Each structure stands twice: as C-alpha cells, then as structure tokens.
Amino acid sequence: MNIEDLAFDEKGLIPAIVQDVDTKEVLTLAYMNKKSLLKSIDTGETWFYSRSRQELWHKGATSGNTQKIVEMKFDCDKDALVVLVNPAGPACHNGTASCFTESIYQNKLTSDSELSNYQILYNLEQVIKEREVNRPEGAYTTYLFEKGVDKILKKVGEEAAEVIIAAKNRDAEELKWEAADLLYHLFVLLREQGLPFAEILNVLETRHQEK
Incomplete structure (x- = not known):
C-alpha cells in the first residue's frame, strides 16, 4: 500500500485513531500528515501533526509515554487510520490511560x-x-x-x-x-x-x- 493512495483532506491530514493492542481501548484521536505518517512507520512509534501548533510532534518525547506501533490499518474509504500500539504510559495529557473518559450516553440495560x-x-x-x-x-x-x-x-x-x-x-x-x-x-x-x-x-x- 502506497501512502499516496490514502485520502488526506484538503489540509493534507488524515485522522488516526490510536488503540491499545491488548485491551482494544481507544486511547486518543489525533491527526497525521504524510511526513508524520512516514516518521511513524520509520521509527515504529507514533508521530502526529498538531493542528494548533502546526508542527509535527512525537508522542512521549517529553513525558516518556511513547507508543510502540504494532500495526496500522486504513478503512475502506482510505480516509482514516487505526494505529494499534503498546503504550508505555498514559495516552492523555491529564494522566489517564485514554483521552476518552467521560460518557454522554450509557445503555441503561446495564446498571x-x-x-x-x-x-x-x-x-x-x-x-x-x-x-x-x-x-x-x-x-x-x-x-x-x-x-x-x-x-x-x-x-x-x-x-x-x-x-x-x-x-x-x-x-x-x-x-x-x-x-x-x-x-x-x-x-x-x-x-x-x-x-x-x-x-x-x-x-x-x-x-x-x-x-
């Protein structure tokens, strides 16, 4: 698969859903451009593109909470990625394992x-x-x-x-x-x-x- 075949958006970005390879919990949603995707593949660790700072960033570069990539997949439309990782620590800057900790809906069939x-x-x-x-x-x-x-x-x-x-x-x-x-x-x-x-x-x- 050539990354040129992926459907990056008009800003040259593609959403990347990061998931724990063991527990299958979704850890975070970030964005990659071609350069960060290539660096992720080359280093075996997650690199993303910061839309606010407009620069590449290496997950765990300062915190040590790196994410070792096990597998990367793309969806049927080739416009989104799933990145399966072994995290070395919390994914969220708040110190939680996942960025997704708050519920807005919960099936009440289970108490x-x-x-x-x-x-x-x-x-x-x-x-x-x-x-x-x-x-x-x-x-x-x-x-x-x-x-x-x-x-x-x-x-x-x-x-x-x-x-x-x-x-x-x-x-x-x-x-x-x-x-x-x-x-x-x-x-x-x-x-x-x-x-x-x-x-x-x-x-x-x-x-x-x-x-």
Whole structure:
C-alpha cells in the first residue's frame, strides 16, 4: 500500500485513531500528515501533526509515554487510520490511560454499578501494565516483576490456598479479601506471560456460545 493512495483532506491530514493492542481501548484521536505518517512507520512509534501548533510532534518525547506501533490499518474509504500500539504510559495529557473518559450516553440495560464493577478489572490490568513498564521504586508490583515468574507463581498458589481455606471455613469476609488477592496476583501473572485479560474473556464467550 502506497501512502499516496490514502485520502488526506484538503489540509493534507488524515485522522488516526490510536488503540491499545491488548485491551482494544481507544486511547486518543489525533491527526497525521504524510511526513508524520512516514516518521511513524520509520521509527515504529507514533508521530502526529498538531493542528494548533502546526508542527509535527512525537508522542512521549517529553513525558516518556511513547507508543510502540504494532500495526496500522486504513478503512475502506482510505480516509482514516487505526494505529494499534503498546503504550508505555498514559495516552492523555491529564494522566489517564485514554483521552476518552467521560460518557454522554450509557445503555441503561446495564446498571452503572455493574459497569463500574467490570471497569475495575480493566483499571487493574492497566495499573499492572504501567508498573511493569515503569517499575516505580517501592511498589509491590515492581517487586513481583523483578523477582520473576517463580515468585509470581508462588504467590498465586499461596492466594489460591487462602481462598480454599476461607471457603472451607465458611468465612465470607475472609473469602472476599483472599479472592481479591488471588485476582490481583493472577493479573500480574497474565501480564508476565504477555496474555491480555481480553483473551480470557474471549474463551469464556466462546464456551458460553457453545452451550
């Protein structure tokens, strides 16, 4: 595919939707011109064109929150791009993983409390991912990643045993806390193994459809 075949607008720009390759969350919407697109392809990291400053900018050049490009796609009209990335930190200048954090509509068939319950799993995965990349000193998650897979596996086993004990004792309060610990360490293990939680959900969905 020659980039000359893309349908840039009258200002020489094309919208680029940046998406996390693991979680599939949309991180931001920016614009590229031919030069920034070529630099993105050449460096393997996202470069955009600032419409306000009228200049190229490299995502993460000052913050360190770069975006490693995994794949770039164009739509059927060739006038928009999707850029799948591995982000090294928050995409938004406000410090959030995504620039899209506010809702103007929400399907009320799913309650707000249900949505927030699922959202915490996504947030947990993002925090663990950020800890692995940046390794902040003193963080427990950093400690686990630095100790390696054997330590993480040991903790998963220990927490699973604690869940069993709490359940056998019919101690709902203890079970609640131990189950949360098990989930946390399982998410750390998934990250260490490079396995997105979304793939676990895909397996569950496939099994549900087969029943």
